Amino acid sequence: MGETCLSVSETLADIAARRPALKPVLEAFRPLLETRAALTADVREDVAALTLPPFSLERASQGVPLMAGLSLRGLAAPLRTAAQRLLPLLCALEPPALHRNALEALFLQEGTASEQLVEALISGNSPDFQRLASEAGIPPEVLSFALEFIAAPAMRALAARALPAEGDAPWNGAAVWTQGYCPVCGSLPVIATLDKSVFDEKNAFLAGGGGKKRLHCGLCATSWTFRRSTCPACGKQGNEVMEILRESEGANGERLDWCVHCKTYCPTVDLREREAVPDMDAMALGMLHLDMVASRRGLHPLRPSFWNMF
Structure with missing residues (x-):
């Protein structure tokens, strides 16, 4: 028999039962976590056109992640899908709420800015990320927080394709x-x-x-x-x-x-x-x-x- 794995809702309910003082924070983030988890399945078909490189023992032994250097052009649609559902929840929190218009302009309009942001995020290119944040008029820490939620469903759908049908990764x-x-x-x-x-x-x-x-x-x-x-x-x-x-x-x-x-x-x-x-x-x-x-x-x-x- 397999081990029981709890959902986001079940995990948060268990934590709140044991630590009632954390309940306000848990409830504030619960819609975000639940929606992000559901979105991974929803965008799976949208990322199907992106091709992950095959796993390389040589690159891995050198500490090179699988997505390093991967072009994410073509990711705009699943990013926009995620943003449409996550931005209203993100902007219910105070720091992102102060930059709602700029976040909506960045993630909901046509263009490749969101793809460039994700590429800068996973490449660790801080100067590029700082520049893009400045151009969008959003503090880098706020943009990073929002971007990681919005990019996660597509990144998780992509990463799942690198896993074998059976056995360990x-x-x-x-x-x-x-x-x-x-x-x-x-x-x-x-x-x-x-x-x-x-x-x-x-x-x-x-x-x-x-x-x-x-x-x-x-x-x-x-x-x-x-x-x-x-x-x-x-x-x-x-x-x-x-x-x-x-x-x-x-x-x-x-x-x-x-x-x-x-x-x-x-x-x-x-x-x-x-x-x-x-x-x-x-x-x-x-x-x-x-x-x-x-x-x-x-x-x-x-x-x-x-x-x-x-």
Whole structure:
């Protein structure tokens, strides 16, 4: 039998039941997270014309993501579809609301500006992104927040095409991908998990302890294995590099893994301590209580967002 995976709504409801103080924030972001999740299936046909390069062991061993250098021309239609449904929800939040007209002009009109923005985003080309934000009259941090929501459905539909019908993803084979950023789109992870224990139904005597670490990309939803003793931000590795910050009681597998060298942290969920697997995007938001503790201790999120910047 497969493990139970919760939806966005179920994950947020579970978090709110355990942490009522977070309910206003969870409710503010719930429509965004639910709509983004639904849009991935809706734009799948719209991205079918885009061709992903085949997975290359050589490129992966050099730390080159699958989408690096990929032209995203032809992505305007699914981006516009996503913007039509997400912008009203994004603009219900205060920072994007102040720039609603500029955001609508950028994402809802005909043209290639939105495609250029996504290309700058996944290539890590900050000067291009800063220039495009300036031309649009939108603060870069606001544009980045909106763009990642609007681009995510198309990026997730594209990334799903790189997965095999059965078995693990090719970038996880023989630990070929060792980077802390996504092997598909190059984004930094929004959250990490530790795998559940493995049980072989065909042989009751064969069981693994679990605990393999996987990082989860908040943009294209790709997950990849990563060394537990290595910082995904600065790359330092060793037995005394990563520390754990968690509540003394009732943690439910929730913790922050933080680096003693660069003071960067990544929210992490130990699935061995939970019955069901939560939706990872909703779970990242639901660990806001630990984000606040981390901020007081001078730690910085690996993947900044409006809910973890204080």
